Amino acid sequence: MDHEPLPSEGHAEVxxxxxxxxxxxxxxEVLRRAFASDEQRSYPAGSExxxxxxxTIDxxxxxEPARSWLATSEPSLEDHAHTDEV
Known part of the structure; x- marks a missing residue:
C-alpha cells in the first residue's frame, strides 16, 4: 500500500x-452538490x-442539505459506542 500524503484539515480525498x-x-456531481470541491481528475481503470x-472535497x-445532515450526525455527549464498537 503506497503512502499518499493526507489531505489538509477539513478536506477529504474521494x-x-x-x-x-x-x-x-x-x-x-452528487458530492459537488453537497460540498465545495476542486476539479475532478479522471483516469482509465483497468477494464475496458x-x-x-x-x-478533493472541502x-x-x-x-445546506449536507450541513444539516452533518450537524445531526455529530456524536453528542449522550451517545455511547455500541458494545461491538472499539
Missing part, C-alpha cells in the same frame, strides 16, 4: 471507480471503459 465515465461523473475519478463548506 476516489470513485465505475464501469463507465458517466457513472463516475454522476457520483461526483472503466474510469477512476479523483476529487468538508468545511458543505451545502
Amino acid at each position: 476516489r470513485i471507480i465505475a464501469a463507465t465515465p458517466e457513472a463516475a461523473r454522476r457520483v461526483a 471503459g472503466a474510469t477512476r475519478l479523483h476529487l 468538508t468545511t463548506h458543505a451545502a
Whole structure:
C-alpha cells in the first residue's frame, strides 16, 4: 500500500471507480452538490471503459442539505459506542 500524503484539515480525498465515465461523473456531481470541491481528475481503470475519478472535497463548506445532515450526525455527549464498537 503506497503512502499518499493526507489531505489538509477539513478536506477529504474521494476516489470513485465505475464501469463507465458517466457513472463516475454522476457520483461526483452528487458530492459537488453537497460540498465545495476542486476539479475532478479522471483516469482509465483497468477494464475496458472503466474510469477512476479523483476529487478533493472541502468538508468545511458543505451545502445546506449536507450541513444539516452533518450537524445531526455529530456524536453528542449522550451517545455511547455500541458494545461491538472499539
